[in-house]
Amino acid sequence: MLIDRKIEHFVKRAGRRPRILVSSIGKKQHDQDTRLLATIFAGRGFDVDISPLHQTPRGTARMAIENDVHIICFLSTENKHKQLVMELAEELQSEQAENVRIVVGGAIPRSDYKFLYAAGVDLILSSVQANEGEINQLLDLLEK
Numbered sequence: 001m002l003i004d005r006k007i008e009h010f011v012k013r014a015g016r017r018p019r020i021l022v023s024s025i026g027k028k029q030h031d032q033d034t035r036l037l038a039t040i041f042a043g044r045g046f047d048v049d050i051s052p053l054h055q056t057p058r059g060t061a062r063m064a065i066e067n068d069v070h071i072i073c074f075l076s077t078e079n080k081h082k083q084l085v086m087e088l089a090e091e092l093q094s095e096q097a098e099n100v101r102i103v104v105g106g107a108i109p110r111s112d113y114k115f116l117y118a119a120g121v122d123l124i125l126s127s128v129q130a131n132e133g134e135i136n137q138l139l140d141l142l143e144k
Contacts, residue, residue, distance in 0.1 A: 003132065006139040007045035016047070018142055021067060023051035023060045023074040025084050033075050033128045037105065040130050041073075057084055061091035064100050070142055073103040075128060081108060082115055089120030101141055105130070 010018050022038040024031070031053055042048045049067050051060055064072050076084065081104060092100050104116060105125030113124055122141050125134055 003044055003135055003139065006136065006143075010139065010142060017045060018071065018139070019047040019049070019067065019069040020071040020073055021049045021051060021060070021064045021069045023055050023063070023072060024053050025051075025055050025057060025060055025074045025076070025088065033106070037073065037075065037128060037130060041135075044135055057087035058091050060088060061095060061097065061100075064092070065095055065097050069100060071101045071103055071138065073105065073125075073130075075106040076104060076108060081106070082112060082119065085116055085119045085121055092120075101138070103138065 007017065020041050022034050022041065024034050034050060034053075038048045038050050049063070049069060051063055055063070060072060060074065072088065074084070074088075085102065085104060088102060092098055092102075101122040102120055103123045103125065104121050105128055108116070108124055116124060123134065123138055130138070
């Protein structure tokens with residue numbers, strides 16, 4: 001119920017639901033996981049966009065800006081998440097869209113967390129699926 005109240009509060013404050021772009025950045029396909037994560041966010045009250053497969057960081061940033069999203073969430077099963085996060089953060093910065101939050105999920109080693117947070121990630125999901133605690137954390141980020 002806490003999530004529902006946070007969503008309602010966000011709608012009252014922003015005039016719309018929080019919008020998230022679930023993206024598959026990189027060469028490996030994650031269509032099933034991407035759709036699963038999108039379904040989880042939609043079920044919790046987010047407006048959800050899904051990017052095409054094999055999206056580039058630049059394409060993801062452009063799609064986020066064009067769709068006026070608050071959050072980009074991308075899944076990583078490749079070992080290139082560090083590079084992809086840096087490129088995505090640079091693209092958002094070059095477009096003056098640093099206010100778009102970055103969330104990463106998938107196979108992220110704990111040893112990479114510090115680097116990713118320093119590179120611009122706002123939240124790292126513990127698995128492919130966002131749990132209630134992580135959704136609460138994400139909504140708290142949107143309130144800052």
